[in-house]
Amino acid sequence: AQKVTQAQTEISVVEKEDVTLDCVYETRDTTYYLFWYKQPPSGELVFLIRRNSFDEQNEISGRYSWNFQKSTSSFNFTITASQVVDSAVYFCALSEATGNQFYFGTGTSLTVIP
Amino acid sequence: NAGVTQTPKFRVLKTGQSMTLLCAQDMNHEYMYWYRQDPGMGLRLIHYSVGEGTTAKGEVPDGYNVSRLKKQNFLLGLESAAPSQTSVYFCASSYWDLSYEQYFGPGTRLTVT
Numbered sequence: 373a374q375k376v377t378q379a380q381t382e383i384s385v386v387e388k389e390d391v392t393l394d395c396v397y398e399t400r401d402t403t404y405y406l407f408w409y410k411q412p413p414s415g416e417l418v419f420l421i422r423r424n425s426f427d428e429q430n431e432i433s434g435r436y437s438w439n440f441q442k443s444t445s446s447f448n449f450t451i452t453a454s455q456v457v458d459s460a461v462y463f464c465a466l467s468e469a470t471g472n473q474f475y476f477g478t479g480t481s482l483t484v485i486p
Numbered sequence: 487n488a489g490v491t492q493t494p495k496f497r498v499l500k501t502g503q504s505m506t507l508l509c510a511q512d513m514n515h516e517y518m519y520w521y522r523q524d525p526g527m528g529l530r531l532i533h534y535s536v537g538e539g540t541t542a543k544g545e546v547p548d549g550y551n552v553s554r555l556k557k558q559n560f561l562l563g564l565e566s567a568a569p570s571q572t573s574v575y576f577c578a579s580s581y582w583d584l585s586y587e588q589y590f591g592p593g594t595r596l597t598v599t
Binding site for chain 2: 376378405407409414415416417418419422424463467469472473474475476477478479
């Protein structure tokens with residue numbers, strides 16, 4: 373079974389639209405960490421955010437916001453007023469404290485159309 | 487400050503050949519990682535290192551070996567390449583363990599024919 377599921381394979385939006393990228397995870401650990409990474413067309417992955425399992429506060433950073441809900445095992449990512457530079461593949465990831473493993477989702481390819 | 491670098495950027499191998507990918511980081515990070523990225527699969531952890539001289543298996547370790555003789559370097563070896571190992575390989579490092587953010591290299595595109 374997938375540890376991290378990103379059901380949206382590809383999304384296209386028109387510039388300035390808001391878009392939400394979904395991430396659902398599966399773990400039995402009580403201590404775990406969730407991440408989002410961005411992979412622009414250049415190929416190199418860039419860290420966006422890290423959340424531990426004890427901190428369910430939503431986070432906002434500029435046009436980016438994250439909604440962490442343990443009750444639904446989800447860690448969704450919203451881009452407000454999308455821009456062409458947001459076009460990239462976005463990966464959600466899970467780190468489990470026990471077992472010392474790291475799992476990426478399969479990624480969501482976002483295209484922002486000017 | 488180069489961050490994480492990978493050598494080479496591209497490589498073509500024939501089935502059965504061997505090769506070593508080199509990863510270097512200049513951030514004095516303890517942990518280093520090797521991933522492979524395949525279409526539709528995301529990134530999968532191959533091996534990682536928790537410090538100089540220590541390595542551990544990831545999700546997909548078979549067919550690969552690693553070594554960390556120096557803190558700043560992490561080598562990924564393929565002893566007998568197979569077409570199934572055609573992939574893009576990424577190296578990463580983090581200040582401490584897997585709960586920390588990882589810094590990625592630019593990737594190595596490997597084709598095995």
